Amino acid sequence: MKKIEWLPQFETGVEEIDTDHRYLFEILQEIYEAIEKSAYDLCATLANKFIEKLSEHFRTEEAFLDRIGYSDVEGHREHHTSVMTRARQLEQACKNNEPAKVAECYAVGVAIMLDEVVRGDSGFKSYLDHHGFSRPMRSAVR
Ligand SMILES: [Fe+2]
Ligand SMILES: [Fe+2]
Numbered sequence: 817m818k819k820i821e822w823l824p825q826f827e828t829g830v831e832e833i834d835t836d837h838r839y840l841f842e843i844l845q846e847i848y849e850a851i852e853k854s855a856y857d858l859c860a861t862l863a864n865k866f867i868e869k870l871s872e873h874f875r876t877e878e879a880f881l882d883r884i885g886y887s888d889v890e891g892h893r894e895h896h897t898s899v900m901t902r903a904r905q906l907e908q909a910c911k912n913n914e915p916a917k918v919a920e921c922y923a924v925g926v927a928i929m930l931d932e933v934v935r936g937d938s939g940f941k942s943y944l945d946h947h948g949f950s951r952p953m954r955s956a957v958r
Contacts (some may be wrong), residue, residue: 817919819848820926826933829950832880836873837933844929845870847922856913863921864911867903870928874900877937884949886938886940895936903928 823842824928827834842892843866850858874896881889945949 817848817851817922820929822846823858828937829944830880831951833873833877835874836869836876837929837937838914840866840869840873840885840929847925851915851918851922853889854915856915856918857876859918859921860910863907865927867907870903870932871900881940884944884947885945891934891939895939897934898938901933910935 822838826837828837835900847859847862847866850856850862878889878893878896878924881892884894890944902924906921906924909917909924912918942949
């Protein structure tokens with residue numbers, strides 16, 4: 817098991833999205849640290865926090881994509897729905913205090929996050945770059 821790290825290539829260039837993504841990574845890092853300290857109750861609490869923040873992030877990101885007129889908002893919404901279904905299943909698994917289950921909880925959380933940031937959001941990244949919505953021109957959508 818390895819601690820998840822934020823990488824510059826995860827940046828979309830849109831501050832509100834990147835801030836959310838970074839925060840979600842931080843929660844996963846806190847879960848990792850809680851596992852190291854065998855603080856399993858804390859893991860369950862953090863897993864809930866992760867899922868709630870993820871759900872909020874999806875709403876923010878979809879509103880942003882609507883606002884800029886992204887051509888495949890519906891496709892991305894579907895991607896979010898499938899990620900959220902996985903995350904809700906994770907919520908149950910994370911309530912378990914067995915070390916192996918908690919480690920699995922963290923691993924699935926990481927997979928969900930990478931699925932969102934690397935696979936999902938990279939889909940609209942080129943659109944943002946092409947249409948000038950990523951930094952430094954993000955003020956254009958404010
Ligand atoms: Fe995202
Ligand atoms: Fe997304």
